Amino acid sequence: MSLRRGIAFALGSVLLGSAAQLGMRWSMTRLPSPEHLLTASLDPSAVAVVLAAILAYALSMLSWLMALRDVPLGRAYSLLSISYALVYLLAAVLPVFNEDFSLSKSLGVALVILGVITINARPAHASTLRSDL
Numbered sequence: 001m002s003l004r005r006g007i008a009f010a011l012g013s014v015l016l017g018s019a020a021q022l023g024m025r026w027s028m029t030r031l032p033s034p035e036h037l038l039t040a041s042l043d044p045s046a047v048a049v050v051l052a053a054i055l056a057y058a059l060s061m062l063s064w065l066m067a068l069r070d071v072p073l074g075r076a077y078s079l080l081s082i083s084y085a086l087v088y089l090l091a092a093v094l095p096v097f098n099e100d101f102s103l104s105k106s107l108g109v110a111l112v113i114l115g116v117i118t119i120n121a122r123p124a125h126a127s128t129l130r131s132d133l
Helices: 003-028 044-070 073-079 081-093 103-120
Strands: none
Touching: 003 044, 003 073, 003 081, 044 073, 073 081, 073 103, 081 103
């Protein structure tokens, strides 16, 4: 087991999940509401991005499963919080999303990142599974 490899897979999962979330948000602002889905014309680029986002979620899950082989759950799970910060920052910075950037939201994101740093500051060793359970 390799802790470094596991963390790389966990961060890959975070990046894929964040990209999927942003892709879903972008697409859903360009697609009709469910009650008009059958009668309205669909934007092919929005449909393509939704499908790519679903694929990114699937790859994110596979990457997460690989991470769990090498990283203790308490440490790995905290890394998922980086996704909240990343999505917030990108949605606030990229003009296509038109999201608000506020002091209170930014403070909340800073606290999340501080929590991730606190949990992951001390060295950890990949745990071995007990085979007798």
